[in-house]
Amino acid sequence: MTTTLTKPEEEAAPPSKRIRRPRSARAGGQMHAGPIAYVILALFTIGSLFPLVWTAIAASRDNNRLAQTPPPFWFGSNLFDNLDVAWNDANLGEAFWNTTIVAGTSALTIVFLSTIAGFAFAKLRFKGRGALMLIVVGTMMVPPQLSVIPLYMMVAKLEWTDQLQAVILPSLVSAFGVFFMRQYLLQALPDEIIEAARVDGASSWRVVWHVVFPAARPAMAVLGMLMFVQTWNDFLWPFLVLSQTGNPTVQVAVAGLGRGYTPDQSLIMAGALLGTLPLLLVFAIFGKQIVGGIMQGAVKG
Numbered sequence: 001m002t003t004t005l006t007k008p009e010e011e012a013a014p015p016s017k018r019i020r021r022p023r024s025a026r027a028g029g030q031m032h033a034g035p036i037a038y039v040i041l042a043l044f045t046i047g048s049l050f051p052l053v054w055t056a057i058a059a060s061r062d063n064n065r066l067a068q069t070p071p072p073f074w075f076g077s078n079l080f081d082n083l084d085v086a087w088n089d090a091n092l093g094e095a096f097w098n099t100t101i102v103a104g105t106s107a108l109t110i111v112f113l114s115t116i117a118g119f120a121f122a123k124l125r126f127k128g129r130g131a132l133m134l135i136v137v138g139t140m141m142v143p144p145q146l147s148v149i150p151l152y153m154m155v156a157k158l159e160w161t162d163q164l165q166a167v168i169l170p171s172l173v174s175a176f177g178v179f180f181m182r183q184y185l186l187q188a189l190p191d192e193i194i195e196a197a198r199v200d201g202a203s204s205w206r207v208v209w210h211v212v213f214p215a216a217r218p219a220m221a222v223l224g225m226l227m228f229v230q231t232w233n234d235f236l237w238p239f240l241v242l243s244q245t246g247n248p249t250v251q252v253a254v255a256g257l258g259r260g261y262t263p264d265q266s267l268i269m270a271g272a273l274l275g276t277l278p279l280l281l282v283f284a285i286f287g288k289q290i291v292g293g294i295m296q297g298a299v300k301g
Contacts, residue, residue: 052276058269059083066265082270086257090244090271095253096278102164102238102249103231106171111224113173118181119212123194133182139175148240155241162246167238171231177223184219185212225286229279250275 060079061072086092120126121133151170160166189212197207213220235251242248244256254271257264 055269055273055276059266059273061266063264063266078266079270082266083274086254086267086270086274089267090253090257091248092250092253092271092274095248095250098164098247099232099249099251100278102167102171103228105168106231107224107228109172110174110177110227111220114177114181114223115212115216115220116208117178118183118185118216119189119208121178121182122185123189123191136175136178140179145236148237151237152240161241162243164242164247166241167234167249170237171234174227177227180223181216181219185216188219189215221286225283228282232279 056079057072057075058066059082060076062076062078065072065076117136121129121136155161155166193211193215194207197211202210233251234249235255238249238252239255242252244252248256254268254275257267257271
């Protein structure tokens with residue numbers, strides 16, 4: 001028969017009858033992963049890194065070796081030569097600059113507008129708020145391919161083809177960003193703080209600038225990172241409105257590599273590797289701050 005002791009009874013009981021709890025169950029105890037967890041994490045890591053490693057291996061070989069069976073599984077000696085050819089043939093220097101402008105402008109604008117709209121939907125009371133939010137969420141259900149034809153007709157009438165504004169303007173707002181910021185601010189921003197700012201005489205813009213933006217900083221960093229990567233990797237719309245010889249983005253420039261009767265897969269892989277390196281660099285620099293911001297926001301929420 002097992003006797004359950006309450007906490008006061010347990011403390012009063014002699015040491016021989018006290019219940020010993022494992023360290024992980026004690027207050028402030030740290031949980032340790034077992035060997036199975038390490039195996040699963042290692043498999044996921046290998047699976048995630050394999051496409052990038054294979055791209056680098058293919059970029060270091062020639063087209064004839066890639067066509068053989070079995071394919072190569074280790075690096076060759078042509079990596080830097082292929083990277084140099086891909087950089088010059090695809091005009092990747094200009095493409096990197098154009099993509100940085102497009103992705104940076106879109107990410108900053110989306111973060112700014114989504115934070116303001118998310119605050120309005122989360123904390124302000126106005127007529128039609130629920131219906132408007134349903135419309136915003138409903139636009140996420142529409143496939144983006146359906147908007148290609150009307151967007152292209154609009155860009156053609158404005159004579160913006162082969163110009164960066166044709167890519168920037170359609171990507172300045174994001175329904176996902178509004179929904180993401182609304183859900184975050186619902187939990188991370190208490191109503192009492194907004195009411196205290198109102199009592200102190202703060203206007204709506206002052207509340208947004210001094211209360212909403214500091215509270216939403218972790219989510220803004222995550223949203224900015226997601227939107228930057230999404231815009232950087234966007235291919236369909238830039239491919240339709242930009243040319244490879246005019247103002248190409250990275251994805252449009254890489255699409256022009258290896259053209260011919262037999263496409264040079266090694267050059268295509270070299271261009272894809274060059275287009276991926278800036279994203280890896282950005283995450284290597286800001287990844288720790290972004291993850292730390294997520295954890296900070298989770299603790300505060």
